[in-house]
Amino acid sequence: MKNLTDLQKDFGPRLVTLRTGASGLRGGLTCEVKTVDGGAILDFVATDETLDRYGEVIRLAGWDTKNYLANPVVPDCHNYDSVMRILGRTIDLSIADGRMVNRVEFALDNPLGNIAYKMAKAGFIKSESVGFIPLDWEDGKGGNDQATRIFTKQELLEISLVVVPANPGATLGLALKSGAIERADLRAGADLLKKLSDDKTDPAAPGGTSGAGIHDVRLLELARTLRRALAK
Numbered sequence: 001m002k003n004l005t006d007l008q009k010d011f012g013p014r015l016v017t018l019r020t021g022a023s024g025l026r027g028g029l030t031c032e033v034k035t036v037d038g039g040a041i042l043d044f045v046a047t048d049e050t051l052d053r054y055g056e057v058i059r060l061a062g063w064d065t066k067n068y069l070a071n072p073v074v075p076d077c078h079n080y081d082s083v084m085r086i087l088g089r090t091i092d093l094s095i096a097d098g099r100m101v102n103r104v105e106f107a108l109d110n111p112l113g114n115i116a117y118k119m120a121k122a123g124f125i126k127s128e129s130v131g132f133i134p135l136d137w138e139d140g141k142g143g144n145d146q147a148t149r150i151f152t153k154q155e156l157l158e159i160s161l162v163v164v165p166a167n168p169g170a171t172l173g174l175a176l177k178s179g180a181i182e183r184a185d186l187r188a189g190a191d192l193l194k195k196l197s198d199d200k201t202d203p204a205a206p207g208g209t210s211g212a213g214i215h216d217v218r219l220l221e222l223a224r225t226l227r228r229a230l231a232k
Contacts (some may be wrong), residue, residue, distance in 0.1 A: 041043030
């Protein structure tokens with residue numbers, strides 16, 4: 001099994017701090033979204049062990065999900081700076097038949113969770129991203145569509161809904177134009193976020209800004225993104 005020294009040596013700047021404070025990696029999953037009967041529940045069916053943009057493959061059999069399932073929240077784009085960022089929770093996670101299925105129950109009482117549910121159901125959100133700690137891996141040959149690295153054991157720490165590579169504002173605008181979400185949805189989200197943040201917070205504040213200030217800036221920027229979509 002590899003250790004943290006191996007992570008630093010092999011992954012360098014790709015290492016990020018995950019939800020638990022541990023160092024790990026993030027990897028995108030392109031998903032097929034399926035509606036489930038009974039409530040605001042959707043299945044995100046991950047693709048198989050395909051080569052990702054880093055030239056890597058993650059073996060499905062290698063996932064350790066114990067810690068994730070102890071607190072299976074589904075946040076917005078890896079953001080954990082507010083409970084408002086919790087879009088829903090995983091109510092079932094299964095790995096079988098060459099795929100991972102993440103069943104998500106959306107938090108409709110959260111305006112952002114409500115928006116995310118409607119956008120995912122309408123096909124505007126088709127991606128998830130996993131945060132994980134690689135525990136063991138093998139070097140591949142690379143080139144000619146072959147993996148440069150194959151993860152054989154990894155600990156899952158988070159699953160986020162993400163809009164990459166789409167621009168968040170543009171994606172919201174398209175969803176609004178299509179009728180997937182309503183102006184009232186965006187307005188409710190923007191109003192609540194604005195109340196939770198400090199309107200005088202400067203988004204261009206230097207890196208020395210306090211944790212609370214950074215929190216306010218991020219919420220305010222998200223509120224402004226919703227307002228920009230409303231203005232289109």
